[in-house]
Amino acid sequence: MHRQLTAALLFTLGATVAASAHHGWGSYDTAKKFTIEAAIDMIAWQNPHAHVMLKYENATWEITLAPISRMERRGLSEAMLKTGTVIQAEGYPSTRHEHEMRAERITIDGKVYEMR
């Protein structure tokens, strides 16, 4: 009986450790931080993450931002991210999808907004 319980707990612990390998910003390469400065091609102001499309080195990059409630709390709004607005997005490339960046912060009009 105790052995069964112990086995179940150990199994659970093992699975938790395996699962936590994906935690955080795990699918983005934080060693390759870079910045894109471009006019917004397209904006999707939506949950669970907003996205903007920016041109960078002859490709269109999808920039993953934060949940909209977090960005609103920090003073951002959909109206500030209109198509054509020039922004700087600083972040990391995805290790899974080509031309996708997870933004650590974005800068609009010299004002910095943290995404994490």
Place this chain on the structure above:
Amino acid sequence: MWDALLRGLEFSSLGFAARSWTWLYPLANLAHVLGATFLVGAILVFDIQLLRNRFELAASISRTALAVAATGLALLIITGPIMFSAEATAFGRNPIFLAKMVLILAGLANLSLYHWAKRRVFLQPPIPANARFHAAISATVWILAVIAGRSIAYV
């Protein structure tokens, strides 16, 4: 067929609301987590009594445990589709999401098999020998379902 279904859900008014309303997705997420703690917490309390051979204790807590679990299940069933519809095409291809669905089906099958075979288990002793086997399966599968659920966002 599956893809069309996913697209239909993603572009439904539910999917639209889940994406565009500032608080719907975060609240659904919150209630989903709450539902999981209710469901799995109540299941574990019950299963552990079975594993310890405390069948009378298990029977005496079963009403309360069932009420808490049912409340949790209701929260989960209501909020799951809200989050799913926000990104249905991505979720429908996410291997961890599909694994979570398999785990849930396994948990429900385990429950059904046990109850189907031993309907009156707590009213008529002796307790069946396989009660502890089903309890071990139940505890394992439901914990793994929670782990899979939280992992969906990270694969």
